[in-house]
Amino acid sequence: MDTHDPSDIPEFLEMSMKQKKNLQAALLRKGQPPQWHPRQMMLGQFLWKLQHKVDRSQNFNIGTSFVPPPYPPCVTPFSELTKVMIRDLVLETQHRGKYLLLRCATPQDRMTAVMAMVEDEVDETILLQLYHQEHPDQAREEILIQGRTVIVKEPYLKEAATGGYALRVDHVSDVEFLAPTNERIPRRWRTSPAEKTAAAWKIAGNAHFNKSRHRAAIEAYTEGLGCSPTDEERQILILNRSMAHLKAGSFDKALVDADVAVLSPGASEKAPFRKAQALYGLARFRECCDVLKVLCSEHPSNTPAKDLFRRAVARLAEETNGRYDFKAMHAEAAKLRPPHLDHATFVGPVAVRPSGISGGGRGLFTTAAVSAGDILLCEKAFAHAYADESNPLNTRNVTILIDTTTDNMSMGAQAELLDRLVRKLHQNPSLSKAITDLHHGDYNPVEPTSVDGFPVVDSFLLRRIIPLNTFGCPLTTLSSHPRTSSTPAPKDNKSMFHSCGIWPLASYINHSCTSNACRAFIGDMMIVRAARSLPADTEITWRYVPPPAEPTAYLERQRLLRKSWGFMCRCGECREARDTPGSVLETRKALWKEVWELVGAQRSTVGVESVRKAEKAVARWAATYKRSPGEAPRLEVSNLQVMMAARYRACGEPVESVKMAMGALNSLGFFIEGGDLQGEEKPPVVKEWGLMADHVVDCWIFLRDVSQLVAPWRVDAVEKHAKTAYKICWGEDETFEKTFGGGK
Numbered sequence: 001m002d003t004h005d006p007s008d009i010p011e012f013l014e015m016s017m018k019q020k021k022n023l024q025a026a027l028l029r030k031g032q033p034p035q036w037h038p039r040q041m042m043l044g045q046f047l048w049k050l051q052h053k054v055d056r057s058q059n060f061n062i063g064t065s066f067v068p069p070p071y072p073p074c075v076t077p078f079s080e081l082t083k084v085m086i087r088d089l090v091l092e093t094q095h096r097g098k099y100l101l102l103r104c105a106t107p108q109d110r111m112t113a114v115m116a117m118v119e120d121e122v123d124e125t126i127l128l129q130l131y132h133q134e135h136p137d138q139a140r141e142e143i144l145i146q147g148r149t150v151i152v153k154e155p156y157l158k159e160a161a162t163g164g165y166a167l168r169v170d171h172v173s174d175v176e177f178l179a180p181t182n183e184r185i186p187r188r189w190r191t192s193p194a195e196k197t198a199a200a201w202k203i204a205g206n207a208h209f210n211k212s213r214h215r216a217a218i219e220a221y222t223e224g225l226g227c228s229p230t231d232e233e234r235q236i237l238i239l240n241r242s243m244a245h246l247k248a249g250s251f252d253k254a255l256v257d258a259d260v261a262v263l264s265p266g267a268s269e270k271a272p273f274r275k276a277q278a279l280y281g282l283a284r285f286r287e288c289c290d291v292l293k294v295l296c297s298e299h300p301s302n303t304p305a306k307d308l309f310r311r312a313v314a315r316l317a318e319e320t321n322g323r324y325d326f327k328a329m330h331a332e333a334a335k336l337r338p339p340h341l342d343h344a345t346f347v348g349p350v351a352v353r354p355s356g357i358s359g360g361g362r363g364l365f366t367t368a369a370v371s372a373g374d375i376l377l378c379e380k381a382f383a384h385a386y387a388d389e390s391n392p393l394n395t396r397n398v399t400i401l402i403d404t405t406t407d408n409m410s411m412g413a414q415a416e417l418l419d420r421l422v423r424k425l426h427q428n429p430s431l432s433k434a435i436t437d438l439h440h441g442d443y444n445p446v447e448p449t450s451v452d453g454f455p456v457v458d459s460f461l462l463r464r465i466i467p468l469n470t471f472g473c474p475l476t477t478l479s480s481h482p483r484t485s486s487t488p489a490p491k492d493n494k495s496m497f498h499s500c501g502i503w504p505l506a507s508y509i510n511h512s513c514t515s516n517a518c519r520a521f522i523g524d525m526m527i528v529r530a531a532r533s534l535p536a537d538t539e540i541t542w543r544y545v546p547p548p549a550e551p552t553a554y555l556e557r558q559r560l561l562r563k564s565w566g567f568m569c570r571c572g573e574c575r576e577a578r579d580t581p582g583s584v585l586e587t588r589k590a591l592w593k594e595v596w597e598l599v600g601a602q603r604s605t606v607g608v609e610s611v612r613k614a615e616k617a618v619a620r621w622a623a624t625y626k627r628s629p630g631e632a633p634r635l636e637v638s639n640l641q642v643m644m645a646a647r648y649r650a651c652g653e654p655v656e657s658v659k660m661a662m663g664a665l666n667s668l669g670f671f672i673e674g675g676d677l678q679g680e681e682k683p684p685v686v687k688e689w690g691l692m693a694d695h696v697v698d699c700w701i702f703l704r705d706v707s708q709l710v711a712p713w714r715v716d717a718v719e720k721h722a723k724t725a726y727k728i729c730w731g732e733d734e735t736f737e738k739t740f741g742g743g744k
């Protein structure tokens with residue numbers, strides 16, 4: 001939702017079509033043995049390219065990857081796989097039930113994938129391409145180290161885009177890196193590491209850790225643990241490994257190590273601290289607080305523990321009562337890049353249930369009555385990829401993933417999101433279900449979620465989940481909204497963003513153009529509020545695509561919904577648009593022209609007679625609808641009424657201008673009692689909130705400003721409604737006064 005879709009860009013479309021043809025040609029050779037080139041030639045070519053590679057840190061570089069048709073990750077235990085040699089492989093085929101034992105014959109190269117030439121035990125050579133191996137935030141360490149042994153399970157051989165052949169590994173769980181002492185390494189490939197003792201491995205591990213080589217550090221500490229360490233050495237190795245896991249984002253493994261350390265005799269205070277850090281990383285704040293409470297009472301001078309305890313208590317409070325310091329969150333988002341904030345998810349009175357919308361699968365429902373503006377959830381992104389919206393491709397390396405099966409393209413941050421998601425699930429299987437349970441269309445995922453004790457991550461499943469469940473997002477709604485942004489809004493794609501993320505619970509919300517909830521962002525936090533009063537057991541809905549800019553946009557909206565999410569919307573607004581005959585659309589077009597000519601923005605001054613004429617034209621337009629505004633909001637009519645309210649005000653007609661502004665709200669389905677400037681002095685009471693269109697807040701602010709001049713008795717009530725509308729759109733009302741000033 002709201003993400004840039006590069007698949008309509010002609011250059012990319014052309015590239016995709018070309019590659020599709022290449023793929024189809026390659027698939028014709030499926031099952032055939034490849035024409036192998038001599039080993040020296042293949043190694044020479046790879047090394048030559050590596051040596052003559054342009055320094056990519058100095059150049060703008062686009063890496064393209066064409067995703068092959070989906071193939072499943074290996075879920076067969078290693079003991080049931082049989083070894084094959086490179087020469088046994090056939091083209092465009094996944095070799096189920098087989099594995100390759102390989103040694104890295106060259107240093108690695110890095111493009112969209114991590115690559116190296118690898119050889120088997122009879123010295124056959126091939127290019128190995130590993131995808132999604134790296135966490136985008138982490139210091140880049142060597143993954144395919146020359147001389148190291150790797151196992152590729154159920155290998156997939158394909159023609160490489162650059163010519164020749166390659167083993168393509170899309171599933172991180174299909175490759176195993178063997179530590180130097182692993183007994184599966186053939187004797188003639190074995191090298192004897194310099195480190196022989198636990199103490200030496202600890203020193204080696206620490207050296208790697210200090211250079212942010214966390215994989216290597218973890219491996220060294222693991223080797224040390226296999227060298228009969230003393231109790232003291234074991235405690236240090238385990239705690240250091242736990243720390244390296246924390247740094248690598250493997251909170252599950254960090255927790256396992258910390259738990260072992262806590263139970264070891266003579267455990268130091270670092271053990272519960274590591275445990276608390278891992279629990280914090282997994283957002284298990286209550287357990288984290290429990291551990292830290294004991295630690296801080298036993299070691300009152302442990303400052304890092306006290307600091308973490310303070311943060312964990314704050315997160316627990318957010319998670320429990322949904323109260324956030326939004327101003328502080330804005331300050332954090334302004335400072336941090338990427339804007340990944342240190343806050344907890346609050347789940348309000350909502351639950352996932354079968355949707356009431358035909359074909360809608362599951363949806364999110366209220367479990368208690370809520371009022372307009374109430375918080376439904378404030379969710380921390382499970383994964384979030386940031387791009388500076390003012391210059392989204394201002395990075396040296398841009399990745400474009402082109403899926404020729406689904407015709408889906410992702411670029412920059414969207415491609416990065418996939419890497420982030422794969423790494424997070426691979427490193428933290430305890431968190432997987434939140435993502436793998438999300439809607440994935442007709443994709444059939446594999447059953448087991450682990451094999452040989454290791455998590456299985458299906459990157460093709462995630463590739464299906466991402467386009468269906470991802471939200472494009474600004475740095476903050478406050479900084480991007482046309483009303484509060486310091487940069488002018490782009491004319492097209494006004495709510496499309498390059499930054500994006502996955503908010504799993506929010507993903508259960510189905511689409512309706514006549515939505516009843518709104519989302520706003522502060523960094524990687526999404527705030528969802530009720531846009532109207534909702535009784536308990538109401539299905540929450542919002543718009544997947546922006547509201548139509550013009551009456552004819554109905555078909556375009558349906559096309560977008562069908563293309564991206566596979567359904568047609570049948571809300572009141574869409575049914576009204578569908579049932580509107582062409583002749584009525586023609587009438588509306590003519591009326592729009594008439595109104596525009598009478599009071600349009602191109603006219604510097606407008607006489608009150610023209611505004612009255614325009615008002616009549618708008619009334620004729622409003623009479624063309626079959627359904628009430630409550631059922632089918634009339635966005636275009638409302639927009640025109642806002643324009644006329646301003647015109648009446650400029651003509652010195654406050655009563656008429658208030659009537660028009662209230663009319664603009666009524667056209668969106670608002671039902672407001674009192675509040676006009678004639679008759680009794682009754683402040684407006686909103687009985688029903690309507691569609692939360694972009695101009696709703698402006699309307700209320702307009703009403704407040706007019707009231708200040710001619711009817712101060714209504715200012716407080718109007719400002720209260722303005723604040724509620726602001727809270728719904730911007731997610732919070734702490735910045736309301738700064739944006740729109742105080743009421744008096």
Ligand SMILES: C[S@@+](CC[C@H](N)C(=O)[O-])C[C@H]1O[C@@H](n2cnc3c(N)ncnc32)[C@H](O)[C@@H]1O
Nearest residue numbers: 359360361362439468469507508510511565567
């Ligand atoms: C982000 S998911 C929403 C949660 C999803 N309903 C589920 O069961 O997990 C988007 C998918 O929900 C379904 N969906 C959402 N809104 C719908 C609507 N108004 N009518 C029919 N299907 C809808 C479509 O299958 C769409 O691809």
